[in-house]
Amino acid sequence: MLSQHDRRTLAAIEESLRADAPDLERLLTRFDQWAPERRRRRYRATWCAVLLGAVLLAVAFVVRSADLLVLSALLLMFGAVRWTVAAAVRAVAHRRPTRTGARR
Template structure:
């Protein structure tokens, strides 16, 4: 946790950065917004998969079990591909 003084200093630095590099500020805000949306979508897909997984066991349904496993594998692969793409972009910038 930052102290009050550190928070004020950080706010001053942020304002100066926004004034000096508005394009960078815009890009950073867009990145944060997109990342938050992706995280919510993945969390929702995983939640649906887990609920369906539990329901499949409760109902003794092989079809629902298969569907839930496919949903969870899809979410896992989506996260994995996204992580590799992010790693590749970072590595390309170096």
């Protein structure tokens, strides 16, 4: 909870920002409409595959099943490949110049 002094300070800062950048408030209130989807949701299938692979790996060792061992290895490799590809794509995208920064 903010103290009364902090609330007044925050209100003064907000007023200053509204005066300096009138479009900022509209931009911030509509941020969720144009913001990209959260990355955590994109990796849900990968997380499920890795967790299922880990569980199957433990079960494969307990019941001594080669089929479960192969399936768990495939699921774990899928997760590793997915994260590696995603990291490589992020690295390439991070190095690529943006359109606003590009010179003509």
